[in-house]
Amino acid sequence: MEIGTIGAGAFAKAFAKRALQAGHKVKLSNSRGPDSLREIVNHLGSGATAASKEEAAACEMVLLAVPWDNVPETLANLPEWNNQILIDGTNPFHGKAGKFTPADVGNLSTSQLVAALAPGARVVKAFNHMTVPNLEADSVVNRARRVAFISADDDGAKKRVETLLRAFGYSVVDLGNLRDGGLIQQAGGPLAERDFLERREQS
Numbered sequence: 636m637e638i639g640t641i642g643a644g645a646f647a648k649a650f651a652k653r654a655l656q657a658g659h660k661v662k663l664s665n666s667r668g669p670d671s672l673r674e675i676v677n678h679l680g681s682g683a684t685a686a687s688k689e690e691a692a693a694c695e696m697v698l699l700a701v702p703w704d705n706v707p708e709t710l711a712n713l714p715e716w717n718n719q720i721l722i723d724g725t726n727p728f729h730g731k732a733g734k735f736t737p738a739d740v741g742n743l744s745t746s747q748l749v750a751a752l753a754p755g756a757r758v759v760k761a762f763n764h765m766t767v768p769n770l771e772a773d774s775v776v777n778r779a780r781r782v783a784f785i786s787a788d789d790d791g792a793k794k795r796v797e798t799l800l801r802a803f804g805y806s807v808v809d810l811g812n813l814r815d816g817g818l819i820q821q822a823g824g825p826l827a828e829r830d831f832l833e834r835r836e837q838s
């Protein structure tokens with residue numbers, strides 16, 4: 636599968652490494668254009684390419700990985716969505732790393748807000764509780780599998796992302812829809828920034 640990333644920072648790069656290891660191709664994009672991404676795609680290696688935001692967003696699966704303050708402008712400037720799966724990896728914080736303050740998103744989960752800003756996309760919430768170091772670390776620790784959570788209103792899209800995350804080596808837990816599941820895994824929710832490992836006992 637060809638997966639696009641909107642944003643090519645710490646989180647998107649860690650995601651891209653995993654996707655490449657799982658045998659997918661990744662088109663990375665940022666706000667400054669493909670030329671600024673040469674070093675990053677060279678470092679990621681075969682299967683990674685630098686793209687425009689429009690090219691990345693045209694992939695069948697797309698990761699949204701921009702700072703929360705940039706989400707409305709980023710989505711407003713993309714072409715119309717045509718049923719692509721949009722994995723919302725954003726967390727609701729204002730500001731930059733080290734100086735984060737929580738953003739007020741009213742009565743919605745953040746992914747409901749993202750879905751409202753990306754009509755035509757099949758939005759799946761994932762990766763919100765996971766830090767970059769944990770995303771970069773082994774998916775199996777002491778024979779226990781790292782857990783990834785997903786939420787979506789579109790069951791077909793959720794299944795596709797579940798398959799991707801299983802290929803990353805994770806044990807996947809479905810938290811339900813964008814509202815309820817989203818609120819549980821997004822920043823401020825009970826799962827945020829926690830690392831879960833699952834060990835299944837052999838019977």
Ligand SMILES: NC(=O)c1ccc[n+]([C@@H]2O[C@H](COP(=O)([O-])OP(=O)(O)OC[C@H]3O[C@@H](n4cnc5c(N)ncnc54)[C@H](OP(=O)(O)O)[C@@H]3O)[C@@H](O)[C@H]2O)c1
Nearest residue numbers: 642643644645646665666667700701705709725726766767
């Ligand atoms: N770091 C984590 O542990 C972690 C984990 C899970 C989720 N997240 C979430 O993922 C998002 C990104 O986090 P990060 O740590 O990767 O941030 P980051 O390192 O600051 O990277 C942000 C990226 O977004 C790009 N960007 C900004 N505005 C854009 C626009 N209008 N169009 C296209 N690209 C744009 C930037 O491109 P330029 O450099 O060209 O401006 C940069 O590549 C945040 O919402 C964060 O909460 C982070």
